[in-house]
Amino acid sequence: MSILQEISANVQIGKAKIVKTLVQQALDEGISAQQILTDGMLPAMSIIGEKFKNNEVFVPEVLVAARAMNMGTAVLKPHLAGEGVQAAGKVVIGTVEGDLHDIGKNLVKMMLEGKGLEVVDLGTDVPAAKFVQTAIDENCQIICLSALLTTTMNVMADVVKAAEEAGIRDKVKIMVGGAPVTDAFCQQIGADAYTSDAASAADKAVELCAG
Ligand code: B1M
Numbered sequence: 001m002s003i004l005q006e007i008s009a010n011v012q013i014g015k016a017k018i019v020k021t022l023v024q025q026a027l028d029e030g031i032s033a034q035q036i037l038t039d040g041m042l043p044a045m046s047i048i049g050e051k052f053k054n055n056e057v058f059v060p061e062v063l064v065a066a067r068a069m070n071m072g073t074a075v076l077k078p079h080l081a082g083e084g085v086q087a088a089g090k091v092v093i094g095t096v097e098g099d100l101h102d103i104g105k106n107l108v109k110m111m112l113e114g115k116g117l118e119v120v121d122l123g124t125d126v127p128a129a130k131f132v133q134t135a136i137d138e139n140c141q142i143i144c145l146s147a148l149l150t151t152t153m154n155v156m157a158d159v160v161k162a163a164e165e166a167g168i169r170d171k172v173k174i175m176v177g178g179a180p181v182t183d184a185f186c187q188q189i190g191a192d193a194y195t196s197d198a199a200s201a202a203d204k205a206v207e208l209c210a211g
Pocket of ligand 1: 048100104145150176
């Protein structure tokens with residue numbers, strides 16, 4: 001079994017400490033942080049998701065896998081951080097109200113910080129008004145929204161409306177993402193940008209801050 005397969009297998013069974021050790025070992029062996037993430041850790045969460053859908057694993061197993069994933073990505077964090085010119089800008093990020101999924105949101109945050117952007121992380125289950133108030137109070141250029149449930153993605157439309165009602169829509173860009181979100185949905189709700197993964201989200205945020 002390759003080390004990436006070992007990482008995937010241990011994320012799936014939630015062996016957080018072993019994942020942490022294996023991720024460090026893979027880095028020491030010269031495997032890039034991006035490859036560890038893309039070929040080791042992300043496939044593990046897809047497999048868990050499939051098993052969850054088919055009732056082969058249940059919430060407790062998914063939670064321990066998520067914890068192992070988060071511990072592994074913490075080791076990757078300094079290595080995923082971009083090098084070179086650091087962008088200037090401030091972003092508020094969170095998972096929308098009703099939604100507790102935060103692995104993707106944490107990855108986006110990590111990549112944004114890697115690009116030198118300052119990030120205010122509101123966590124999960126964040127009401128629309130909180131995003132808008134934070135953008136005002138903290139003088140953020142971008143609101144970044146993550147949703148993993150088809151039932152919560154509509155809260156993103158509430159954030160767009162709340163920003164309009166607060167009179168900040170022309171000053172703040174709104175970015176959306178997460179597994180059920182699409183470019184068509186982004187356009188439908190009047191948000192500014194959809195990206196499918198954390199690295200593209202960070203690139204887009206830099207572009208929007210510069211613009
Ligand atoms: Co949940 N869950 N879950 N879950 N869970 C899904 C999302 C699901 C698809 C599983 C399934 O059925 N196959 C399904 C949703 C179905 C649907 O809506 N159609 C589901 C369900 C149903 C539920 C519950 C309702 C289950 C229940 O209780 N009966 C419940 C809801 C709780 C709630 O939120 N209110 C629930 C709970 C949980 C756990 C708490 C156990 C756990 C979350 C733990 C945590 O996050 N700390 C969990 C998990 C782990 C998953 C799966 C297995 C994995 C999600 C994940 O972390 N993926 C997931 C199945 C799956 O996705 N295959 C599933 C890895 C992560 C890196 O990907 O977050 O998509 P993702 O992020 C990607 C991109 O989407 C993008 O960047 C990342 C990659 O670079 N991205 C952005 C994300 N945000 C972005 C923002 C951007 C740009 C890009 O711009 C701002």
